[in-house]
Amino acid sequence: xxxxxxxxxxxxxxxxxxxxxxxxxxxxxxxxxxxxxxxxxxxxxxxxxxxxxxxxxxxxxxxxxxxxxxxxxxxxxxxxxxxxxxxxxxxxxxxxxxxxxxxxxxxxxxxxxxxxxxxxxxxxxxxxxxxxxxxxxxxxxxxxxx
Amino acid sequence: xxxxxxxxxxxxxxxxxxxxxxxxxxxxxxxxxxxxxxxxxxxxxxxxxxxxxxxxxxxxxxxxxxxxxxxxxxxxxxxxxxxxxxxxxxxxxxxxxxxxxxxxxxxxxxxxxxxxxxxxxxxxxxxxxxxxxxxxxxxxxxxxxxxxxxxxxxxxxxxxxxxxxxxxxxxxxxxxxxxxxxxxxxxxxxxxxxxxxxxxxxxxxxxxxxxxxxxxxxxxxxxxxxxxxxxxxxxxxxxxxxxxxxxxxxxxxxxxxxxxxxxxxxxxxxxxxxxxxxxxxxxxxxxxxxxxxx
Numbered sequence: 483x484x485x486x487x488x489x490x491x492x493x494x495x496x497x498x499x500x501x502x503x504x505x506x507x508x509x510x511x512x513x514x515x516x517x518x519x520x521x522x523x524x525x526x527x528x529x530x531x532x533x534x535x536x537x538x539x540x541x542x543x544x545x546x547x548x549x550x551x552x553x554x555x556x557x558x559x560x561x562x563x564x565x566x567x568x569x570x571x572x573x574x575x576x577x578x579x580x581x582x583x584x585x586x587x588x589x590x591x592x593x594x595x596x597x598x599x600x601x602x603x604x605x606x607x608x609x610x611x612x613x614x615x616x617x618x619x620x621x622x623x624x625x626x627x628x
Numbered sequence: 629x630x631x632x633x634x635x636x637x638x639x640x641x642x643x644x645x646x647x648x649x650x651x652x653x654x655x656x657x658x659x660x661x662x663x664x665x666x667x668x669x670x671x672x673x674x675x676x677x678x679x680x681x682x683x684x685x686x687x688x689x690x691x692x693x694x695x696x697x698x699x700x701x702x703x704x705x706x707x708x709x710x711x712x713x714x715x716x717x718x719x720x721x722x723x724x725x726x727x728x729x730x731x732x733x734x735x736x737x738x739x740x741x742x743x744x745x746x747x748x749x750x751x752x753x754x755x756x757x758x759x760x761x762x763x764x765x766x767x768x769x770x771x772x773x774x775x776x777x778x779x780x781x782x783x784x785x786x787x788x789x790x791x792x793x794x795x796x797x798x799x800x801x802x803x804x805x806x807x808x809x810x811x812x813x814x815x816x817x818x819x820x821x822x823x824x825x826x827x828x829x830x831x832x833x834x835x836x837x838x839x840x841x842x843x844x845x846x847x848x849x850x851x852x853x854x855x856x857x858x859x860x861x862x863x864x865x866x867x868x869x870x871x872x873x874x875x876x877x878x879x880x881x882x883x884x885x886x887x888x889x890x891x892x893x894x895x896x897x898x899x900x901x902x903x904x905x906x907x908x909x910x911x912x913x914x915x916x917x918x919x920x921x922x
Contacts, residue, residue, distance in 0.1 A: 484738050487739055491734070525828065525829045529735075529738070529831050531735050
């Protein structure tokens with residue numbers, strides 16, 4: 483089934499963010515599988531009646547988040563999501579996230595700032611560096627408890 | 629006289645087109661967006677056919693009436709379908725560029741990728757590819773076999789010394805005819821590819837029934853390919869026909885059947901252009917009962 487994308491021009495959320503969040507949601511939920519090809523920026527912009535730059539902005543954000551990748555011949559393609567190794571590892575990530583939130587609140591940091599910090603950290607590490615090395619449990623350089 | 633096959637093909641095409649239009653009609657659409665898109669498509673198609681025919685016939689008439697160098701009439705016959713194809717495809721391309729844009733505060737789109745040829749009907753795409761290859765072969769082989777003047781074919785029996793007999797026939801599709809035909813057909817093919825790209829990238833029609841949007845896009849691609857294929861068929865068929873006509877009587881016995889085969893294939897190819905020209909675009913499906921009147 484091909485998912486739909488809806489953009490409300492009267493919403494306070496900018497159109498690029500609406501596009502980004504919906505595609506990100508589809509990718510995380512597995513509706514868009516790894517290798518699925520997204521529409522060209524021009525075609526999606528024409529269908530939605532928005533500027534090409536708006537779609538380009540959304541696609542760039544998705545690429546920064548490691549959800550899609552741009553290829554010369556095939557265009558924008560969904561990146562295959564690495565399966566979380568096991569429940570214990572997933573739980574450890576959740577615990578680290580909780581600690582990070584507590585730490586940022588203690589430092590007087592608001593939610594938006596914290597998200598920006600996390601995004602910046604993600605953008606500095608390409609998605610392949612986030613994958614655990616073969617046989618390893620933790621990415622190199624990862625801080626304990628983070 | 630050279631214009632007669634063209635006029636016959638044109639008359640046949642108009643008769644078949646009128647018949648197809650009467651017999652095959654899509655049911656009306658209740659959705660306003662679909663109705664607007666269909667109006668736009670119908671207007672563009674009618675304009676493309678009219679302007680293409682006027683331009684093609686104008687080119688043929690203008691060239692035929694002007695007194696110029698030998699072979700000009702043959703070039704006029706070859707250029708008329710090319711001009712028709714170029715104008716027809718260009719108008720369709722403009723129609724795709726001006727396709728109705730989505731309106732309203734809430735916009736919806738399917739996250740499906742549309743490739744250049746995804747909407748192109750295979751029943752036209754395959755013949756277009758085959759005809760293009762045939763036209764290229766005829767031009768190249770004709771150019772290689774033609775006499776130095778590029779518009780006749782000379783067959784010599786003997787080694788060229790005393791006692792040798794030669795026979796020349798014209799017109800023959802050498803480079804004199806082949807070069808303008810090849811350039812024109814390349815222009816038609818290039819424009820058709822641009823138009824198909826525009827078809828793939830134009831806004832989707834907002835409708836509750838996704839079948840309608842797909843059929844409207846297929847219909848647009850169908851019209852583009854139909855015009856380009858018509859031009860290709862007329863020119864490829866014409867070149868085949870005159871190459872058969874120019875085969876000599878003095879050659880080996882197998883040249884006779886080859887000559888007839890080339891002429892018959894050429895004539896059938898030109899006649900098939902009249903049929904292709906009138907192939908109706910895919911029918912728009914009837915509104916599903918759940919569709920609200922817009």
